[in-house]
Amino acid sequence: METVDCVVIGAGVVGLACAKSLAEAGREVIVLERETAFGTGISSRNSEVIHAGLYYPPGSLKARLCVAGRDALYAYCAERGVAHARCGKLVVAPKVEQAEGLQLIRSKAAANGVHDLQLLDRRQIAALEPALDAHAALLSPSTGIVDSHGLMLALLGDAERHGAMLALGSPVEDGRPDGDGVVLRVGGEQEMDLRARWVINAAGLDAVALGHRLGGPAEAQLPQAWFARGVYFTLTGKAPFSRLIYPLPEPGGLGVHLTLDLGGQAKFGPDVEWIDQPDYHVDPARAEAFYTAIRSWWPQLEDGRLEPGYAGVRPKIVGPGMPDADFRIDGPAQHGTPGLIHLLGIESPGLTAALAIGQQVAGMVAA
Numbered sequence: 001m002e003t004v005d006c007v008v009i010g011a012g013v014v015g016l017a018c019a020k021s022l023a024e025a026g027r028e029v030i031v032l033e034r035e036t037a038f039g040t041g042i043s044s045r046n047s048e049v050i051h052a053g054l055y056y057p058p059g060s061l062k063a064r065l066c067v068a069g070r071d072a073l074y075a076y077c078a079e080r081g082v083a084h085a086r087c088g089k090l091v092v093a094p095k096v097e098q099a100e101g102l103q104l105i106r107s108k109a110a111a112n113g114v115h116d117l118q119l120l121d122r123r124q125i126a127a128l129e130p131a132l133d134a135h136a137a138l139l140s141p142s143t144g145i146v147d148s149h150g151l152m153l154a155l156l157g158d159a160e161r162h163g164a165m166l167a168l169g170s171p172v173e174d175g176r177p178d179g180d181g182v183v184l185r186v187g188g189e190q191e192m193d194l195r196a197r198w199v200i201n202a203a204g205l206d207a208v209a210l211g212h213r214l215g216g217p218a219e220a221q222l223p224q225a226w227f228a229r230g231v232y233f234t235l236t237g238k239a240p241f242s243r244l245i246y247p248l249p250e251p252g253g254l255g256v257h258l259t260l261d262l263g264g265q266a267k268f269g270p271d272v273e274w275i276d277q278p279d280y281h282v283d284p285a286r287a288e289a290f291y292t293a294i295r296s297w298w299p300q301l302e303d304g305r306l307e308p309g310y311a312g313v314r315p316k317i318v319g320p321g322m323p324d325a326d327f328r329i330d331g332p333a334q335h336g337t338p339g340l341i342h343l344l345g346i347e348s349p350g351l352t353a354a355l356a357i358g359q360q361v362a363g364m365v366a367a
Contacts, residue, residue, distance in 0.1 A: 004030055006365065007184060007196040009172050009210065011038035013148060014346055015202035016155040017358035022200075023162035025362050030194075031164060032186060034171035039152045042204045043351070045280070045312030047232075047259045047270070050074070050084065050144040051349040054091070055249055058111035061327040062349060065360070067113050069353035070142065073151075076355060080154040083147040083262050089244035090125070092134040094297045099136045101248045106138060116141055131240035134297050143244060147262060148351060155354075175199070177216040181339040184214075198365050201342045205278050205315045211342050218335035223328070223344060226316035230270020231282045232309035233290050239266035245297065254348070256293040267309055268294060274320050280311040317345035329357065331364045341365075 008019045011033035023029045035041075050073055056063035077084040093099045106117050118139040120128070125137050156166060167188075175184040182199040186192050203210045208225035211218065239260065247255035250272070258268055268290055287306045294301050318325040328344035335342070341361055350357070 001183070001193050001195050003181070003195040003197070004028055005196070006030070006198045006200065007032060007194065008200045008202055010202035010204055010207075011156075011166060011168075012041055012043035012202065012204055013039065013152050013155065013351055013354045014043075014204075014343060014357055015200070016152055016159060017354040018200050018202055018361045019159040019164045019358075020155050020162075021355075021358035021362035022365060023159045023164040025366060027362075027365065029159065029164035031159070031166045032170045032172055032184075033166065033168050036169050038156060038166065038168070039149065042312060042315065042347075043148055043152060045310060046148070046348070046351060047257075047267075048145050048148045048261065048351070049244065049259055050086075050146050051352040052109070052140045052142045053112045053114045053349070054105050054109040054117070054138075054140060055254070056108070056112065056349075057326070058108065061329065062353070063112040065327065065353035065356040066349040069349070069356035072355040073146065073352060074144070076154070077146060077151070080158075082150045082154050084144055085262060086142065086144040087243055087260065088139060088141045089143040089246055090120070090129065090132065090134075091138040091140065091246045091248065092125075092132065092297050093136045093248065094134045096135050098248060102136055102138050105248075114142070129241055129243060129245070131300060132245065132297060133299055145244070145260060145262060146351070172210060172213070174213040175215070177337050177340070179338070182214065182216075182337075196339065198339050198341070200361055201340070202346075204346065205313060207315060207342065207344050207346075208317070211344070214340065216337035216340065218330065218337035218340055218342060221330060221335040222342070223317040223325075224319070226319045227275050227278055228314040228316050229273045229275050229279060229311055230314065231273075231286055231311045232267045232269030233287055233306040234309040235266040235268065236305050236307055238264070241266065247293070247297065256290055258294070268306065269309070270312060275313070278313045280313070282308040282311050284308050314347040315345060316347065327353075327357075329360060329364070
């Protein structure tokens, strides 16, 4: 049986960032991906937003890794020529009674080290975005957008330059603890057993289920997996906005918001719909609720301008009505299985935090 140093399971943006950090630290790394291309899951079905770090509880992994990851991501994109834009966003309070919610976000952001937010009144909002109708708003100048596919190409390239290997069409069927490492049963065209000193479970939507298949003491610490689908609708024609527009957050997500891609195309979403299993269906009938939500701050949106776009699924580890959960980066110190690191509940801001998550994982392996 072949023994390798590190196996990363999952070639999304977080798995590739982990592979990059580990390979750059001199580790032997194999990335196992069950699909025939990298980044086909969560990493290709999101808003591609670089988050500033406004919403997360101070001291949480989400807060710390988002802020650190944001700065690292802007620097990395500039260095590697990955397309991105620091376009900024407005978090809006259409009604007077919602303004208090903006102050709460501002306080939480400041506790997270985000001090560049600006509180705007109606006149200042109109000067920046004339089509926007809101009583007040927070301007976040350090929010941006990124080409997620270009980012993953750069991460994979860096990992491979430092010796990492990507094996596509290589699903991990199951595994078992083995001394100070883990033995994996890998499927695909050539099934094989592979022993790794370290296994990083970055399987996204499958991370909890994979954790059960790997077994060991860590299995007892796994949370329940929940899935929240969010659909996006695209806007026909040109959007009258140059910044991202967000409402106040809602349970399970950040509300139906407007984001722009690097070509200026606008999309709205995601909403929140709890489902039993990952499913990427977009029901055109959901557009009605989108029109209502969007018109609370863009009343001039005409009928017929929203077209079904795509759907993504959040890998939740809490269910409907429960408080939002933090990222879980569970290593042997947390669960007792040597050589195993589970990345659980890595939803938004996982894209923003990816480089910081990779650094933390590499640090755990080195410790």
